Amino acid sequence: MHTGPISQKLFATAKTMIPGGVNSPVRAFRNVGGEPFFVRRAKGSRITDVDGKTYIDYIGSWGPNILGHAPAVITNTIHEVAKDGVSFGIPNPYEVEMARTITDWVPSVEKVRMCNSGTEATMSAIRLARGFTKRDLIVKFDGCYHGHSDSLLVAAGSGALTHGEPDSAGVPKDFAQNTIVLPYNDAEALTALFEEKGELIAAIIVESYPANAGFVLPQPGYLDHLTSITRKFGALLIFDEVMTGFRLGKAGVQGLENLTPDLSCFGKVIGGGLPVGAFGGRADVMDMLAPDGPVYQAGTLSGNPLAMAAGLAQLKELNKPSGYARLDQLGLHFETGLRALMTEKGIPHRLNRVGSMFCLYFIDEEIRNVTDVLKQDFEIFNKFFWACLDKGIYLAPSPYETGFISLAHTEADLDDTLSVFSDALSTI
Structure with a gap:
């Protein structure tokens, strides 16, 4: 050892x-x-x-x-693109092509915004859901890890679970109180919660196939239940596909399961190994983001040309x-x-x-x-x-x-x- x-x-x-x-x-x-x-x-x-x-x-x-x-297709791409600069803080053509690719491949995504990590993507999607619904409560599931932002580091899996401390020090109690944690695959618990507090819930965020507690699969009909109950109560459904997106198919789990979440979070594969994140979904929800709407989100390195070009090269290979x-x-x-x-x-x-x-x-x-x-x-x-x-x-x-x-x-x-x-x- x-x-x-x-x-x-x-x-x-x-x-x-x-x-x-x-x-x-x-x-x-x-x-x-x-x-x-x-x-x-x-x-x-x-x-x-x-x-x-x-x-x-x-x-x-x-x-x-x-x-x-x-892989040569990515290292060569990075080498060529880097000759023209590694970061601009100004729009570049690669981020437009990436947005077009994501919206073409994932039917639920009408508009998408790039960021720099999966944590940024889920954090931003939560803020957007709250801004759109004008509600505060978020529902997540025990063992599902959505990055280390305060609102989501509650009963988390992955690294936090490994060390036996699923709740991190430094997270204010008020933040945790706005995040309700339920067991994954328990449809009855979800129904009971929404019947009690459904009008106060902004969104459900879920790793559609949880991959931070090993690899857990949904029971038949469970993801459909998440879709129907959020629509019934006017909440949003956020699929965290940072791991599964573009790995399990062109449209990730939602493509395999034929589902349409309101928002989706991506990362990993779309960066070709470089730091990356993205979140997207319904146009009316995404239009709440600044500069068009009141929900603020920004990032100096978002849409970085190296990450976008490397990710596009990888996606093109996968599409063969x-x-x-x-x-x-x-x-x-x-x-x-x-x-x-x-x-x-x-x-x-x-x-x-x-x-x-x-x-x-x-x-x-x-x-x-x-x-x-x-x-x-x-x-x-x-x-x-x-x-x-x-x-x-x-x-x-x-x-x-x-x-x-x-x-x-x-x-x-x-x-x-x-x-x-x-x-x-x-x-x-």
Whole structure:
């Protein structure tokens, strides 16, 4: 359970200058009882650390690198665009093309605004929903993580859950009181809440497929229920598709489920690996944004030409016949092999997979929400994680995260991974 000496030295130095030695909590490896390695370079399906060890990577920068690491189509684009400047703070053609692409691909989005992160996108969508409805209350779901803005860091998943503190210090009680948290996949609880307070609720925000408590799928009809109840009470429905958007298909989960949220939040894939976010939806709602409307939102680097151009290059690759169909093919290959392996080993488990996103739980119970996720065997996960890392397979250093397959992965990569899994499971 040790990383190489150069990584250890870098981490020791980092801790003297950076809180926890990392710039995002989950990177600290606290949940698996060790220290992180530091990356020197990455290419295709593999990353290489500063000590020279190479791993098959199933994180892909936590989702954006859907083509794999450093694909030529993106690195060449960044190189060419950077020759003309890396930031202007003035409108540029790439942001218009990105807006056109998003509105063409996602039917619910009539207008869209760019920002710089998923946190900015969800924070701005919440402010917009409140401004449009003139209501204060927001509904979110336990285990769904929507970034670290004050209104949404309540009973959050992902990094906050990993450290056992789902509510962050520094969030005023008044902020938390305006955010109501319900269990995901509990339609009765949602109905009861709206019958009591529906006229006061501005919006529901939901990770349509929650991917910060592992990878949780909705019960049949649940997302339809969210749509119908918000329309009944005049609230807005916000789909957080920062992870699922443009990864599970051109229109994300809403395309797979044939749903029409009022607002949607995006990030990850549309930046080609560079910092990015976006939110969009109904034109009448989006027109409430400044400079046309009274809801203020701004960003110096929003619509950055490098991020827009890199994202467009990535989306064009995905739009080829070998794009999403190939990702689904790879995902199915991996799922089939992993299910067979887990059955052979006789280890209690659940596997959730859609397209190129997956999560293996060490529990043989249905996973409906974060309460079910918390029942799994964390000791087995920790042993499994380190056994895989030791043999060159990098999975998320937390049982609350989703795995990602990229177009750079091959069937041989997946089969090699399953072989390592087999060895790792034999030691448990």
